[in-house]
Amino acid sequence: MTSAETLRYTQETGDFSRLLADIPYAGTIGLLCDRFGDDLIFRLPRKKENLGNPILPAIHGGVIGGFMELSAAIYLMMSQESLRMPRIVDFSLDYLRAGLDRETYAECRLTRQGNRVANVMVTAWQKSRSQPIATARAHFLMED
Amino acid sequence: MNDSIRFDRVNRFIHTLEQVQALGIDVAEARENHLVLRLPYSEKIIGNPDSRIIHGGAITTLMDTASGSVIICALEDFELCPTLDLRVDYMRPAEPDEAVLARAETYRVTRNIIFTRCEAYQESHGQTIANCVATFMRIGREATPKAYRELITGGVE
Numbered sequence: 001m002t003s004a005e006t007l008r009y010t011q012e013t014g015d016f017s018r019l020l021a022d023i024p025y026a027g028t029i030g031l032l033c034d035r036f037g038d039d040l041i042f043r044l045p046r047k048k049e050n051l052g053n054p055i056l057p058a059i060h061g062g063v064i065g066g067f068m069e070l071s072a073a074i075y076l077m078m079s080q081e082s083l084r085m086p087r088i089v090d091f092s093l094d095y096l097r098a099g100l101d102r103e104t105y106a107e108c109r110l111t112r113q114g115n116r117v118a119n120v121m122v123t124a125w126q127k128s129r130s131q132p133i134a135t136a137r138a139h140f141l142m143e144d
Numbered sequence: 145m146n147d148s149i150r151f152d153r154v155n156r157f158i159h160t161l162e163q164v165q166a167l168g169i170d171v172a173e174a175r176e177n178h179l180v181l182r183l184p185y186s187e188k189i190i191g192n193p194d195s196r197i198i199h200g201g202a203i204t205t206l207m208d209t210a211s212g213s214v215i216i217c218a219l220e221d222f223e224l225c226p227t228l229d230l231r232v233d234y235m236r237p238a239e240p241d242e243a244v245l246a247r248a249e250t251y252r253v254t255r256n257i258i259f260t261r262c263e264a265y266q267e268s269h270g271q272t273i274a275n276c277v278a279t280f281m282r283i284g285r286e287a288t289p290k291a292y293r294e295l296i297t298g299g300v301e
Contacts, residue, residue, distance in 0.1 A: 025201055027188070049165075053161075054160045055288070055289060060208070062201070062207075069199075095229060
């Protein structure tokens with residue numbers, strides 16, 4: 001799906017705009033990614049259309065899930081230098097605090113990389129990294 | 145409470161959720177402890193432009209919404225229940241150009257916690273796209289502002 005050229009460009013420049021432009025769902029929720037050294041920080045800026053609970057108001061839990069799921073897939077794609085989006089097998093999400101109507105961040109960690117299956121942990125936070133709003137883990141199937 | 149009240153409550157509830165409106169999710173069926181929501185196919189939820197397959201995130205939003213909203217079909221009084229956790233198993237990718245349906249039920253309701261399960265599927269082939277189990281916390285009817293409760297129940301409690 002991602003062209004070799006886009007992947008090379010993203011890896012060389014740390015500019016994720018071209019890669020993300022190829023993923024319509026990323027644009028729909030407004031996912032962004034920044035690289036600091038080798039680390040990737042995913043960002044979800046405030047967006048009215050992402051809200052669920054109108055009383056708090058809070059970001060829809062499904063959007064937080066989608067943001068973390070897509071972050072994990074992109075993180076894995078970059079760490080594998082793979083041209084294909086890995087296929088998600090399962091996804092388990094714990095909501096720890098309400099995701100308020102503000103910018104949200106996520107970082108990923110590769111817990112285990114097997115030949116065919118990878119396990120990725122994702123943490124999402126808003127105010128402080130030490131107070132996560134959600135943690136998730138996902139299994140992905142690596143295909144060639 | 146009858147099915148038409150359940151349908152109206154769920155319908156009013158999901159209309160207050162911006163993301164659910166943005167994705168065009170609507171109510172297909174509402175009965176006692178049974179709810180079906182429909183996610184229409186659209187370009188903006190595609191994860192992979194080559195295969196045109198819907199991103200898992202949109203399926204997660206559909207299933208989270210169906211699991212949370214089936215509670216309205218299971219309880220007499222409307223109360224907002226925050227999601228504690230959610231697990232989704234992806235069985236197969238959804239076929240492009242076709243809506244995805246999510247059928248949800250509660251399978252255990254306690255004073256503090258509600259356990260739900262949900263299946264996402266497509267009508268043309270009837271096969272499961274994803275399964276989801278979730279748990280919700282009950283914070284009580286009074287924790288939800290009266291004005292919002294009335295908005296959902298239409299003032300009829």
